Amino acid sequence: MTEATIEQLRIPESLDGELAHDFLQAVEVSRQVRIHTWGNDKLAYTAEEFFAQCHDPYEWNVVLVARSGGDIVGRAGIVMPLDDNTELAHVTLDVLPSVSGMGLGRKLLEAAEMFVRGENRKIAMVETNHPAATLADAKSEPIPASQGTGTLPLSSREARFAYSAGYDLERVEQFSACALPLDPALVAELTEHAAATHKSSYAVHQWLDTCPEKWEQDFVRLERDLVDGKDGDAQEPWDVAQLRETEELSALTGRRTLVSAAENLETGALVGFTSISVLGNREDVAFQDDTVVELAHKGKDVGLLIKVANMEQLMREFPRAGTIFTWNAPENSYMLSVNAQLGYVSAGMTGQWRKDFNAL
Structure with a gap:
């Protein structure tokens, strides 16, 4: 292989024409890496999805590419939040398997x-x-x-790479997959089980893409509690205006969002929700996103109730979906048990590694 050079990729104004060639080649590098890692491209961004991500008004996306002999053989995607957590940068590294082991990953990370x-x-x-x-x-x-109870072995090539580059393992998540459609008998059984536990104290409300005005304040409150609880970091207040902006942005990218929320019939307030997202240009794959249940209502299978309902909504609205993926903390035993009941199978682990430049 000729000596690779690192350069910043110009994000094209559209996916048509010669100016988009390098962008599409970088997307293909990422797709090939995911095929090599997971055996398929279900976790790879389509060009349309990645293009939309690069124009997200809430974060600055930069792409560095490694080029050898005119071809792009690796890339580093850099995402820098512009609203909250402006001290952070998220880096995603992809190097083609054919040139792996030649130091390109380290070179891209350093750049x-x-x-x-x-x-x-x-x-x-x-x-x-x-x-x-x-x-x-x-x-x-x-x-x-x-954070949490997860570990990764130093014998893992990927873990050793991050560790030797001076990164600390912050958290580990279990990555799981569930084949669709679910057996109707299983859906009925789990729904009945949840109802027996909470004694019909809750009603499920569902929506696609847009939260009904009736529930917007409750939904924002639950979202705010969820965000405030992550990593213990202070966050900007989450309000209805931001919710609507997020919904509009999702509509522009083509991403669809399915939500099932639980209403406490005694108070008339939402006390939990779960969401699933489907990519705009790929309806065969879905992603289980956040699930939150207020502390006072845990232990009553509210999480199971709304997750089963949302899976039903997914199968009804997107019958082509053949797989749904999710990530969970290893210590979240309740959610892992719910997922196991639904048919999720562990596919692996992901590690989140952190380097604090102030500490160097």
């Missing part, structure tokens, strides 16, 4: 770190992916996450 530090970002986050098969025989010393 990405130089870029984000130049933009006065204090913290870089890097994600590593670990299929279940690669962890089955891991025997080396485990690296414990600073």
Whole structure:
């Protein structure tokens, strides 16, 4: 391989014409990496989805590419929030399997770190992916996450890469997949089980893409509680205006969102919700997003009730969906048990790694 060079990719104004060639080639590199990692391209962005992401008004997306002999063989995607957490930068590395092991990943990471530090970002986050098969025989010393109970083995090539680059393992999440459609008998059984536990104290309300005005204040309150609880970081207040802006942005990208929420019939307030997203240009794959239930209503299978209902909504609205993916903290035993009842199977782990430049 000729000596690779690193350069910033110009984001085209459209996906048509010669100016989009390099952008499409970078998207294809990412797709090939995910095929190599997971055995399929179900977790790969389509060109349309990635193009929309690059024009998100709430974050600045920069792409660095490694070029060899005129061809793009690797890329570093940099996402920098523009609203909250403006000290952060998220870096995604993709290097073609055919040139793996030649130092391109390290070279791309160093270039990405130089870029984000130049933009006065204090913290870089890097994600590593670990299929279940690669962890089955891991025997080396485990690296414990600073948050939660997860670990990753130092024998993992990806973990060793991040660790040797000076990153600390912040958290680990279990990555799971569920085949669709669900057996109607299973859906009925789980719904009945949840109803028996909570004694019909809740009603389920559903919507697609747009939260009904009746529920917007409750939904925002639940979203705010969810966001405030993540990582213990202070967040800007989440309000109805931001909710509507987010919904409009999703509509522009073509992403669809399905929500099922639980109303406490005694108070008339929403006490929990769960959401699923479907990519605008790929209806065969869905993603389980956030699930939140207020503390006072936990232990009553409210989470099971709304997750089963939302899976039914997904199968009804998007019958082509053949797989749904989700990520959960290993210590979240209740949600993992709910997912197991629904038919989710562990596919691997993902690691979130953090480097604080102030500490260097």
